[in-house]
Amino acid sequence: MESWPPGGSGPAEAGRRPRGLRGADLAASASLLSGAGAEAGCSAPAVAAVLPAGGSGERMGVPTPKQFCPILERPLISYTLQALERVSWIKDIVVAVTGENMEAMKCIIQRYQHKGISLVESGVTRHRSIFNGLKALAEDQPNCRLSKPEVVIIHDAVRPFVEEDVLLKVVTAAKEHGAAGAIRPLVSTVISPSVDGCLDHSLERARHRASEMPQAFLFDVIYEAYQQCSDYDLEFGTECLHLALKYCHIKAKLIEGSPDLWKVTYKRDLYAAESIIKERISQQICVVMDTKEDEEHVGHRLEEMLKNELNHVKVTSGRDIQQIILEQCYNFVCVNVMTSDFEETQKLLNMLEESNLSILYPVVVISVQFLDYESVPFGQKMENLMQIREFAKEVKKRNILLYGLLVYYPQDEQKLQESLRQGATIIAALIKERNSGLVGQLLVA
Amino acid sequence: MESWPPGGSGPAEAGRRPRGLRGADLAASASLLSGAGAEAGCSAPAVAAVLPAGGSGERMGVPTPKQFCPILERPLISYTLQALERVSWIKDIVVAVTGENMEAMKCIIQRYQHKGISLVESGVTRHRSIFNGLKALAEDQPNCRLSKPEVVIIHDAVRPFVEEDVLLKVVTAAKEHGAAGAIRPLVSTVISPSVDGCLDHSLERARHRASEMPQAFLFDVIYEAYQQCSDYDLEFGTECLHLALKYCHIKAKLIEGSPDLWKVTYKRDLYAAESIIKERISQQICVVMDTKEDEEHVGHRLEEMLKNELNHVKVTSGRDIQQIILEQCYNFVCVNVMTSDFEETQKLLNMLEESNLSILYPVVVISVQFLDYESVPFGQKMENLMQIREFAKEVKKRNILLYGLLVYYPQDEQKLQESLRQGATIIAALIKERNSGLVGQLLVA
CATH class of the missing domain: 3.90.550.10 (Spore Coat Polysaccharide Biosynthesis Protein SpsA; Chain A)
Incomplete structure (x- = not known):
């Protein structure tokens, strides 16, 4: 039981104090x-x-x-x-x-x-x-x-x-x-x-x-x-x-x-x-990466682009996801650089499901893959990735909105810059709208 | 010059009288x-x-x-x-x-x-x-x-x-x-x-x-x-x-x-x-079909599904598109049954560009294609359809928001019903949100 008179709102309680004063x-x-x-x-x-x-x-x-x-x-x-x-x-x-x-x-x-x-x-x-x-x-x-x-x-x-x-x-x-x-x-x-x-x-x-x-x-x-x-x-x-x-x-x-x-x-x-309410729960995006090495790689570049393009939004790296969930972040971008499957995304989804974070608000998860058109047949890759639809259907029952995003990764630096920018725009649009009608879609930047 | 005293608001004037009294x-x-x-x-x-x-x-x-x-x-x-x-x-x-x-x-x-x-x-x-x-x-x-x-x-x-x-x-x-x-x-x-x-x-x-x-x-x-x-x-x-x-x-x-x-x-x-404003301009959807024959085909079934799922929205067939543009319909679904290219969509886009309809409000155009996974390689088809991104970029300059929608067309009746329903959900979501960050995307139902 808390003491009286109030000395402040105490430590944040999961799902309970998202916007209390300090x-x-x-x-x-x-x-x-x-x-x-x-x-x-x-x-x-x-x-x-x-x-x-x-x-x-x-x-x-x-x-x-x-x-x-x-x-x-x-x-x-x-x-x-x-x-x-x-x-x-x-x-x-x-x-x-x-x-x-x-x-x-x-x-x-x-x-x-x-x-x-x-x-x-x-x-x-x-x-x-x-x-x-x-x-x-x-x-x-x-x-x-x-x-x-x-x-x-x-x-x-x-x-x-x-x-x-x-x-x-x-x-x-x-x-x-x-x-x-x-x-x-x-x-x-x-x-x-x-x-x-x-x-x-x-x-x-x-x-x-x-x-x-x-x-x-x-x-x-x-x-x-x-x-x-x-x-x-x-x-x-x-x-x-x-x-x-x-x-x-x-x-x-x-x-x-x-x-x-x-x-x-x-x-x-x-x-x-x-x-x-949508605006309030869209103020923070947590970027989860499947690698911690190499600050120069494309995943980090996407994170930087998000920071630049969405300068009113706090973009954080997901080093300690449990902590970030406790702090009530409702938006996750799961960037897959090393792999092209959904293993990392599934780990994140499991943690979210266990946390009860989505009881009060729909949580957005965007699973990002990179693709070099020239080295992999585009169509084949997309076909593999379409399994995201099944995952999305499953987690939507628990108020988690899962979308896929395929970012084109060309050799040309200017083109890469452009596709990263478009990726950031799409991520922002999905988080802002929180549209359940589009879950499971694989978007392309 | 109009006469005085007013005897009503006269005939509708393009882009001017969307909600005047009769x-x-x-x-x-x-x-x-x-x-x-x-x-x-x-x-x-x-x-x-x-x-x-x-x-x-x-x-x-x-x-x-x-x-x-x-x-x-x-x-x-x-x-x-x-x-x-x-x-x-x-x-x-x-x-x-x-x-x-x-x-x-x-x-x-x-x-x-x-x-x-x-x-x-x-x-x-x-x-x-x-x-x-x-x-x-x-x-x-x-x-x-x-x-x-x-x-x-x-x-x-x-x-x-x-x-x-x-x-x-x-x-x-x-x-x-x-x-x-x-x-x-x-x-x-x-x-x-x-x-x-x-x-x-x-x-x-x-x-x-x-x-x-x-x-x-x-x-x-x-x-x-x-x-x-x-x-x-x-x-x-x-x-x-x-x-x-x-x-x-x-x-x-x-x-x-x-x-x-x-x-x-x-x-x-x-x-x-x-x-x-978004709600007001989303009250009517015009469905444009590339065929006038065969009332039983899948395009008509999609139109019926739209009518059932969006029962607060007026869904009209685009027999006379010029007239529908004059009546200020801001939402078009271009259904391609006979062809799998963008010829019909381009015709519609040209008419819209000439009409000035999009001066006051963004106009949504959704180009729908059907796909039988079993008869066409899925990936290849999607690859062809990705050219929608270029069209979308072009017409966005004129306040037209173009999206693609690929509807799965299986032999199984129940599955077909399900993908038509999902198609209707996606169409509704795109029209309702009118999100310019997602133009040029190819969504899959």
Whole structure:
């Protein structure tokens, strides 16, 4: 069990902390946290999170509620859970889902190996769902592993990109002020219509903000507010900060959040989320070579070309593949210089299959072979290499996307340069798109 | 010259009206329009549009102003111009750009063949840019082809998905009320902070709306408002409807807009816009066959498979390719049953090159060959087919993305079914992603 107060996110945990802040960055702000349970190593859970996820997603215009819409074949809510559970000092996460989706939610938790999640039934409105989550935390029942936290975070299931730093900021501010919430500048001017559908007045944009998530509260404050509040509030209200103000006279501290906090609301937001996730997992490529000798050979030259052409991507040599897998690299280029079979690629695939790396994201593996047209009959070589299709079919079941790449290796230096460049372009395209429809293809540079 | 009032968007014009409403739908609302210049065939331009495009795009976090960010290699503002110029009854479009971007804007207009665009220099704020646009329309100078419109639309350069119906609605309402603007429900609750950064109060979400674009005004109303308004308004204001209310006592009519009206503000919005555009141009696939005989042959079976597998996509036979090009189909599958060369593909490529279809969007062409492994040496066939790389390189210069697809044609019925299905999957993947890094590749199903 982790200690409280948080001193950072600790060492990276496989599949769990791909984008957390570094410990040192957080330690500074974490020292602001004080109060009950602040003794080092105290086992009392101080912070819990409640996630209302009972919405129907009617604005999305699709039948699936938006929190269950797939992004790279994984439901959106799983990304949000991943973002919260990688924060070591959040002890419990309570998710409120409809009875109808309870089983589906259990499957998601099991399949993506989420930890520390409790499920409660949602209410018919957002406020009622949150209230149900708070009740589960408040009730100190003998058979329940949940216990009342000091601070509770309220977040949305459809804001998957929340970072540890903003969570820490709202929690720290909630401890001091009783309540806190993330805000963003308004993108559009807000207006007030009159009853006849005409403009009554417009609000000055600079004086207003959009209230976003996450928010955090002293548990006793927000639980009191929900217990006191009217049926009208529970039915039509949209703002937890408002309840804390109205019923507990707590003026929430407002924290400027990053643009990443935006809420997946429309279909276009799903597109945006998919592109952002693809971009994030494409930042590192590990090049695995079947030889460690001769820095001048064509495999190293391809690696150099990748570094030059993809200068926004970190290209690393795969000396210690186990370590690189632990660091959550999702892209591998397996360069076969000495051999023209798939032995090295298969070794890599075996390691990946054993690692569970591909549970959360599809992993791209590109097996590269070189070919001198003049010394080997081109067609015959390709025919041999077509067996990659069978391997690809097999590993796709485990979310590994395998492609083949044949790089032309002519004697002419300029032509070689050109085919290496094209090879780098193809590798970049495959990693960027992560297209499962093209697995098993043998591409030619 | 088109007549006023608008009776619909007229016949489709190549490259110009891919998603306009049908004439009949519009005629109904158009009949609401009346007033000056309403005689059929009257040559006076009644409606113009002003597009402020002087922004620096600081929220995007990229050096290029967002209106010039490329989507499928074409600047965002060109999509917005395309959306406005396909509306026949908008006579003039005035774009306000910084002196610095004036030349770049001229190049965009020339390269993408935009018509009826005038450029003015932008001001340092949005309101000043709009005012400059209005001045250009108001001044009846002898050498200027612009003349004062009855109604002026104000739109944003970064809202590329505006449809003709909402433009017509705001123009119609502006004629009646003097001013009108599109609105949307609020996605987040709006709050008002106090000076110490805490919550002062929150606004009831249901009673407020986000003010979006387009807006429309009787020209005399909005021009008067801009002439009257204070420097403070010009410097810090964000809302044209507010100026009409404050200086001309005009209460704008508010029109519920669709989610498509959203403003490209952050990097994620560029991702979303790109995905939406890719989706829109992937709705139709034209299958061109090198034979018209024998409905039972494998080419027709591939076409049937495409129809079954891609049931959201319209798959048409390319009987009259010229007509299909005119209708803006951006995806072609060239099926070679009788021959195993690229003659048919080249014919198609020539027609596409002559048509200018690929000026606005990249056109995908997939050349399909069938192969019976048992009767032809596989390697040799592939070797012949590799010449597709040279064609692909050539046509890519004209924004045509050419790929090859080899479909395995075994005697076994079940296996054939499987390779046709895989062929359809690959075709769908290539069309959906429109990846220029993979052009010239020969894929195998």
